[in-house]
Amino acid sequence: MDTFDYVIVGAGSAGSVLTNRLSEDPGTTVCVLEAGPRDWHPYIHLPAGFIKTFHMKSINWAYQQEPGPWTGGRSIYAPRGKTLGGSSSINGHIYNRGQRQDFDTWAQLGNRGWGYPDVLPYFKRLERRVGEGEDEYRGRDGNLTVTTMDWQDPLCEAFMAGAISLGIPKNPDYNGAIQEGVSYAQRTIQNGRRVSAATAFLHPARKRPNVHVHTHAHATNIIFEGKRAVGVRYVKGGKGGTPFEVRANKEVILAGGTYNSPQLLQLSGIGSPDLLASHGIEVRHALTGVGEGLQDHYAPRTVARVKNIKTINELRRGLSLWVEALKWATTRRGLLSLSPTMVYCFWHSGETTESSDLQLTFTPASYKEGVQGQLEDQPGMTVASWQQRPESRGYVRLRSADPFAPPIIQTNYLTAELDRRVIVAGMKLARRLLKSAPLAPYYAHEDFPGPGVQTDDEFLAAATQRGTTTFHPGCTCRMGPADAKWAVVDDQLRVHGLHGLRVIDASIMPRMISANLNASTMMIADKASDLIRGKSAPGS
Numbered sequence: 019m020d021t022f023d024y025v026i027v028g029a030g031s032a033g034s035v036l037t038n039r040l041s042e043d044p045g046t047t048v049c050v051l052e053a054g055p056r057d058w059h060p061y062i063h064l065p066a067g068f069i070k071t072f073h074m075k076s077i078n079w080a081y082q083q084e085p086g087p088w089t090g091g092r093s094i095y096a097p098r099g100k101t102l103g104g105s106s107s108i109n110g111h112i113y114n115r116g117q118r119q120d121f122d123t124w125a126q127l128g129n130r131g132w133g134y135p136d137v138l139p140y141f142k143r144l145e146r147r148v149g150e151g152e153d154e155y156r157g158r159d160g161n162l163t164v165t166t167m168d169w170q171d172p173l174c175e176a177f178m179a180g181a182i183s184l185g186i187p188k189n190p191d192y193n194g195a196i197q198e199g200v201s202y203a204q205r206t207i208q209n210g211r212r213v214s215a216a217t218a219f220l221h222p223a224r225k226r227p228n229v230h231v232h233t234h235a236h237a238t239n240i241i242f243e244g245k246r247a248v249g250v251r252y253v254k255g256g257k258g259g260t261p262f263e264v265r266a267n268k269e270v271i272l273a274g275g276t277y278n279s280p281q282l283l284q285l286s287g288i289g290s291p292d293l294l295a296s297h298g299i300e301v302r303h304a305l306t307g308v309g310e311g312l313q314d315h316y317a318p319r320t321v322a323r324v325k326n327i328k329t330i331n332e333l334r335r336g337l338s339l340w341v342e343a344l345k346w347a348t349t350r351r352g353l354l355s356l357s358p359t360m361v362y363c364f365w366h367s368g369e370t371t372e373s374s375d376l377q378l379t380f381t382p383a384s385y386k387e388g389v390q391g392q393l394e395d396q397p398g399m400t401v402a403s404w405q406q407r408p409e410s411r412g413y414v415r416l417r418s419a420d421p422f423a424p425p426i427i428q429t430n431y432l433t434a435e436l437d438r439r440v441i442v443a444g445m446k447l448a449r450r451l452l453k454s455a456p457l458a459p460y461y462a463h464e465d466f467p468g469p470g471v472q473t474d475d476e477f478l479a480a481a482t483q484r485g486t487t488t489f490h491p492g493c494t495c496r497m498g499p500a501d502a503k504w505a506v507v508d509d510q511l512r513v514h515g516l517h518g519l520r521v522i523d524a525s526i527m528p529r530m531i532s533a534n535l536n537a538s539t540m541m542i543a544d545k546a547s548d549l550i551r552g553k554s555a556p557g558s
């Protein structure tokens with residue numbers, strides 16, 4: 019059996035950063051098991067390839083959620099990256115950290131060292147910010163390049179002018195002191211190509227002789243000696259493939275993401291005894307919080323038809339597409355170099371709300387059924403709106419003891435009353451933004467939810483009919499003190515009650531943050547690498 023110091027399951031956002039940091043010491047050996055293939059596919063690296071990788075099963079787990087009580091009986095599609103870089107290789111490129119209060123809340127829940135002043139140095143160490151931002155908040159020499167949208171589009175400009183006309187200020191840096199305001203999006207795109215966690219962190223580390231990355235290696239079980247994790251069983255080549263084992267001298271680290279890390283714990287006998295018994299799995303360690311507490315952002319998309327100007331819907335077809343392809347090939351600019359979301363707007367749902375609880379995004383394009391993945395034929399523009407800090411919680415549970423079976427994913431969107439109120443406020447603001455005076459020359463009419471929708475109940479009905487995930491699931495292996503029934507890992511990200519086993523990915527977030535999750539997931543991994551190595555925080 020091969021033996022390494024650390025065995026990491028998953029080469030996604032967290033796994034890539036961890037691999038890089040842990041292997042800095044040439045005397046430390048690191049093995050990474052990744053279920054998916056190498057990230058060779060050209061659509062991964064072309065920003066507009068997002069729309070293709072969205073459904074590409076060779077590099078995407080392509081999960082389906084269970085219908086929830088407030089999703090109109092719909093089972094919502096849940097893409098997840100399955101390749102080097104994980105979801106950062108198929109995501110929407112947006113770089114958004116969240117607010118000070120998000121992390122201060124994590125600390126208040128009993129997690130020492132996770133308040134905003136503790137995590138800020140890691141956000142800074144990771145990034146190479148190109149563009150506006152104060153040095154107090156932004157890093158300039160990390161591996162992860164963060165740029166600002168560089169496509170000046172009249173519709174985007176009019177949208178931002180409209181927001182300003184409604185009293186929402188322009189914010190030069192929503193990753194700085196204050197999040198509220200409107201601006202072009204910050205993205206992980208450099209020279210017209212995606213900057214994934216793999217390109218920024220994993221590939222540079224792979225050049226080191228102490229790093230071993232196995233692709234097509236699906237972890238099926240954690241190997242234990244008593245209460246100590248000592249290795250991982252995996253199958254090479256998918257279901258029915260060849261089984262292998264790999265041993266960890268120091269630690270096994272799960273970085274399989276919010277859906278897969280709790281699934282692997284449950285498959286290994288760690289979880290709720292009732293759930294494990296129902297699948298005939300012997301209980302290795304009872305830990306009822308495993309898989310529980312799932313949170314995500316739920317977004318209805320308000321769509322208006324557009325006149326007097328071309329939108330991306332038309333520019334991505336026929337001859338225009340060929341022109342754009344040529345532009346990208348020769349200059350790395352143009353439509354194919356863009357993230358699917360172009361303008362960001364953070365605002366509050368009510369006058370008494372302390373900090374922005376709404377995130378709204380604008381795109382001069384529209385999607386069939388409001389789901390990103392297929393552009394509409396007629397000209398359209400879209401405002402997606404979501405509640406930043408939802409209260410609704412769901413779960414991830416085994417569907418069967420077969421490690422290749424997808425887990426049950428129940429997000430329970432909108433089950434909390436507050437979430438329903440804030441989502442309605444968001445849709446109303448989206449309508450006001452689209453109807454603002456600066457957009458009037460281009461605004462034809464509202465297509466969804468449509469002018470017939472006026473009361474709060476009607477808005478809510480529309481939200482349940484067409485809302486989708488914004489792809490930000492977290493919180494299924496929550497970090498918290500040992501006496502919290504919901505907690506799975508401690509504030510060093512060690513699994514409670516076991517040895518040699520940590521979970522380090524988006525699943526450890528105790529509570530949803532006001533952001534897309536890629537930046538904070540990489541921050542978690544970077545900070546965890548220092549915890550593992552016993553190093554103090556940068557600058558301290």
Ligand SMILES: Cc1cc2nc3c(=O)[nH]c(=O)nc-3n(C[C@H](O)[C@H](O)[C@H](O)COP(=O)(O)OP(=O)(O)OC[C@H]3O[C@@H](n4cnc5c(N)ncnc54)[C@H](O)[C@@H]3O)c2cc1C
Nearest residue numbers: 028030031032053104105109110111112237275524534536
């Ligand atoms: C379509 C989409 C759009 C998104 N847009 C944005 C955005 O614009 N901005 C943003 O900030 N965030 C965005 N996100 C979310 C963000 O990318 C994720 O939150 C983040 O990448 C999660 O990191 P992770 O390390 O927890 O998991 P992942 O990056 O998903 O990594 C998990 C890795 O583990 C592997 N794995 C899982 N199980 C096993 C197993 N049993 N054996 C071996 N390997 C395994 C997976 O294949 C994967 O490579 C988006 C996500 C998606 C899917």
